[in-house]
Amino acid sequence: xxxxxxxxxxxxxxxxxxxxxxxxxxxxxxxxxxxxxxxxxxxxxxxxxxxxxxxxxxxxxxxxxxxxxxxxxxxxxxxxxxxxxxxxxxxxxxxxxxxxxxxxxxxxxxxxxxxxxxxxxxxxxxxxxxxxxxxxxxxxxxxxxxxxxxxxxxxxxxxxxxxxxxxxxxxxxxxxxxxxxxxxxxxxxxxxxxxxxxxxxxxxxxxxxxxxxxxxxxxxxxxxxxxxxxxxxxxxxxxxxxxxxxxxxxxxxxxxxxxxxxxxxxxxxxxxxxxxxxxxxxxxxxxxxxxxxxxxxxxxxxxxxxxxxxxxxxxxxxxxxxxxxxxxxxxxxxxxxxxxxxxxxxxxxxxxxxxxxxxxxxxxxxxxxxxxxxxxxxxxxxxxxxxxxxxxxxxxxxxxxxxxxxxxxxxxxxxxxxxxxxxxxxxxxxxxxxxxxxxxxxxxxxxxxxxxxxxxxxxxxxxxxxxxxxxxxxxxxxxxxxxxxxxxxxxxxxxxxxxxxxxxxxxxxxxxxxxxxxxxxxxxxxxxxxxxxxxxxxxxxxxxxxxxxx
Numbered sequence: 001x002x003x004x005x006x007x008x009x010x011x012x013x014x015x016x017x018x019x020x021x022x023x024x025x026x027x028x029x030x031x032x033x034x035x036x037x038x039x040x041x042x043x044x045x046x047x048x049x050x051x052x053x054x055x056x057x058x059x060x061x062x063x064x065x066x067x068x069x070x071x072x073x074x075x076x077x078x079x080x081x082x083x084x085x086x087x088x089x090x091x092x093x094x095x096x097x098x099x100x101x102x103x104x105x106x107x108x109x110x111x112x113x114x115x116x117x118x119x120x121x122x123x124x125x126x127x128x129x130x131x132x133x134x135x136x137x138x139x140x141x142x143x144x145x146x147x148x149x150x151x152x153x154x155x156x157x158x159x160x161x162x163x164x165x166x167x168x169x170x171x172x173x174x175x176x177x178x179x180x181x182x183x184x185x186x187x188x189x190x191x192x193x194x195x196x197x198x199x200x201x202x203x204x205x206x207x208x209x210x211x212x213x214x215x216x217x218x219x220x221x222x223x224x225x226x227x228x229x230x231x232x233x234x235x236x237x238x239x240x241x242x243x244x245x246x247x248x249x250x251x252x253x254x255x256x257x258x259x260x261x262x263x264x265x266x267x268x269x270x271x272x273x274x275x276x277x278x279x280x281x282x283x284x285x286x287x288x289x290x291x292x293x294x295x296x297x298x299x300x301x302x303x304x305x306x307x308x309x310x311x312x313x314x315x316x317x318x319x320x321x322x323x324x325x326x327x328x329x330x331x332x333x334x335x336x337x338x339x340x341x342x343x344x345x346x347x348x349x350x351x352x353x354x355x356x357x358x359x360x361x362x363x364x365x366x367x368x369x370x371x372x373x374x375x376x377x378x379x380x381x382x383x384x385x386x387x388x389x390x391x392x393x394x395x396x397x398x399x400x401x402x403x404x405x406x407x408x409x410x411x412x413x414x415x416x417x418x419x420x421x422x423x424x425x426x427x428x429x430x431x432x433x434x435x436x437x438x439x440x441x442x443x444x445x446x447x448x449x450x451x452x453x454x455x456x457x458x459x460x461x462x463x464x465x466x467x468x469x470x471x472x473x474x475x476x477x478x479x480x481x482x483x484x485x486x487x488x489x490x491x492x493x494x495x496x497x498x499x500x501x502x503x504x505x506x507x508x509x510x511x512x513x514x515x516x517x518x519x520x521x522x523x524x525x526x527x528x529x530x531x532x533x534x535x536x537x538x539x540x541x542x543x544x545x546x547x548x549x550x
Contacts, residue, residue: 032057034128037110038094041122044131045089048079063123063130074136077143078120084146084238086251087113098127115314117142146238173240180236184229192225199224203272208279212272220268227261230254255315263308270300291352291359294374344378347394351375361406362475365397372406410446410469411478417489418461418501427498428454432464434492439468442488444481446471461501 030046033039040061047058058079059071082089095110102109108124109132119142123132199221203212234254237247274297281293352375357363361372363382370384380397382390417435419428435452439445446469455465466489470481493500 032060034061034130035098036094036096037100037112037122037129038091038096040129040131041089041094041112042091044075045079048076061131062136063125064133065136074139078131078135078139080238080241081117081120081139081142081146083241083244083247085116086237086244086247086249087116088244088248098124098129100124149239169242173242176236176240180233180240183236184233187232188225188229191228192222195224196221205276208276211275211279216268216271220265223261223265223268227258227265230258230261252315256312259308259311259315263304266304267301270297270304291355291375294376295348295352298377341378343395344393347396347398348375348377348380350398351380351394356402357404357406360474361404363405364403365392365400368392405475410471413466413468413470413482413485415466416455417464417466418458419464419493420499420501421460421462423462423498427496428462428464431493431496431498434496435464435466435489438485438488438492442481442485444470444472444477445485460503460505 029052030042031039032043034043044058044061046052047054055072055075056068059065059068059075062071062074062078065071065074089112094112100108100110102111109121110123110129111118111121113120119138120135121132122129122135196218200212200214200217203217203220205211234251237250237254240247242250274293277293351357357372359372359374363370363372368382368384368390370382370390372380373383373389374381375394377394379391379393382392384390419431423431432452432454436450439450439452440447449469451465451467453465454462456463468485470478472478472481492498
C-alpha cells in the first residue's frame with residue numbers, strides 16, 4: 001500500500017507539467033451588473049485574465065474600498081489567494097438569482113468555498129452583490145498566509161531570463177518546480193531517518209521492548225516523512241503561480257495522497273496496538289478478549305477505510321449527503337442481494353453474545369473436530385487435528401449443534417486395569433487401595449468423585465475399573481496428567497509385585513500314561529462344605545459391617 005516517495009514526487013511533477021488555463025480563448029465582454037453572485041465572481045475573474053485584463057472593472061466587485069488603486073491591488077490579491085489554494089470556481093454552480101438566500105444563515109450571502117475558504121463570501125448590498133466588507137478586510141491576511149514570502153518571490157530571483165515561456169509555463173516556474181521537488185526528496189531522506197528512532201521510542205514498551213518489528217517502524221517513519229513532505233510541497237506550491245486548473249488538480253492530488261497516508265499510518269498504528277493487545281490477552285484467564293480482538297481489528301479497519309472514502313469524496317467535491325441518500329434508497333435491494341452476508345454477520349454477533357465457544361476451545365460439529373483459531377465477521381476458522389483449516393460461515397455455525405469439549409469442568413478418564421488370575425485376594429485389595437491413593441494425591445484429579453473397584457473376571461484376567469476425572473483446562477494438560485497417573489500405576493504394581501495380564505491360553509494335560517494325574521480332587525463332604533461356608537460368611541459379614549460403620 002505504501003508508495004515510495006520518489007514515485008509520488010514524479011507523479012506530482014507530471015501533474016504540474018501540463019498547465020491548463022481557466023479562460024483559454026478570448027471571451028466576450030462581460031457586463032458589470034453585479035446582479036447575482038454569478039455575475040460578481042465572473043466579473044472579478046474575467047477581467048483579471050491575460051486576454052481580458054481590466055483590473056479596474058474587477059475591483060468594482062469589492063465593497064467599501066474608495067481608493068481605486070487599493071481596490072485593484074486587493075482584487076488581484078484575492079484572485080491570487082484563490083489560485084494559490086487551488087480553488088477552481090465552477091461557474092455553472094454559481095447562483096444567478098439576484099435574491100439568493102443562504103439556507104443556513106437565511107440571509108442574502110453566498111460562500112463559494114464554505115469548507116476550504118469560509119472567510120471569503122459575497123453579500124447583497126443595495127440590490128447588488130459584492131465581496132463583503134469583512135472579506136475585503138481579510139484579503140491582506142489571507143494573501144500573507146498563502147504567500148508567506150510574497151507572490152513574486154521566485155519570479156524576482158530570475159527577473160529577466162525567467163520570464164520566457166516554454167510549453168505554457170515560464171522558465172522560473174520550471175526552475176521553481178524543480179527546486180521544490182529536489183528539496184522534497186532531500187527533506188524526505190533526512191526526515192525519515194530522524195523519525196525512525198522517534199517512532200521506535202513511541203512504540204516501545206518496558207515490558208516488551210522488542211515486540212514491534214523494525215520493518216513496521218520503518219514503514220510508519222517513511223509514511224510520516226512523506227506526509228510532511230507533501231505538506232511542504234503544498235506550502236510552496238502557490239509561489240509557482242500555476243494556472244488555476246493545474247493548481248486545482250495538484251492540490252486535489254496532494255490532499256488525496258495526504259488522506260491515503262493518514263489512513264496508512266493509522267492502520268500501521270493499529271497493527272502495533274493489536275500486537276500489545278494480543279500479549280495482554282494471553283495474560284488473562286478469559287478467552288473472550290482473544291475472540292473479540294480479531295473482530296475489533298477488522299471493525300476499526302473498516303471504519304478507517306470508510307472515513308478515508310468519505311474524505312476523498314469530499315475532496316473531489318462529491319455530494320456525500322446525496323450519495324448516502326442514494327445508498328439508503330438502494331438499501332433494500334442491497335440487503336436482498338447480500339442475504340448470506342447479513343446472515344453471517346448476525347451469526348457472528350450471536351456467537352459473540354452467546355459464547356458457545358471461545359478461541360482455543362476444542363469443538364465438534366457435523367463430524368468436524370478441531371480447535372477454534374479465530375471468529376471473524378463472516379466465518380469461524382477451526383484448525384483440525386490433522387492440521388487442516390476449516391472455514392465455517394457463522395450463519396450456518398450458529399444453527400449447528402456444537403459440542404464444546406473446551407467447556408468441560410472435568411475431563412473423564414475411563415479404563416480397565418487387568419491383572420493376572422493368580423493374584424491373591426489380599427494383594428488385589430491392597431493394589432486397589434494404592435490406586436485410590438494415587439488419585440487422592442495427584443494435584444489435578446477430582447477428589448470427590450472417582451470409581452476404582454475390582455469390576456470383572458474376564459477370560460484371561462481380573463479387571464479393575466479405573467474411572468477418574470482430571471481438572472485441567474486443555475487437552476495437552478490432560479495428556480500430561482494422564483501420563484503421570486499411568487506411570488504411578490505401573491510403579492505401584494512393580495512395588496507390590498502385581499503382574500498385568502494379557503490374553504493367554506494355558507493347555508493342561510491332566511493324565512498321561514505313567515505320570516501322576518493332574519486332575520483336581522474336590523472334597524464333597526456336605527458337612528465340611530457347610531462349615532467352610534459358614535466361616536466365610538461370618539467373616540464377610542463382619543468385614544461388611546466394619547465397612548458400613550466407616
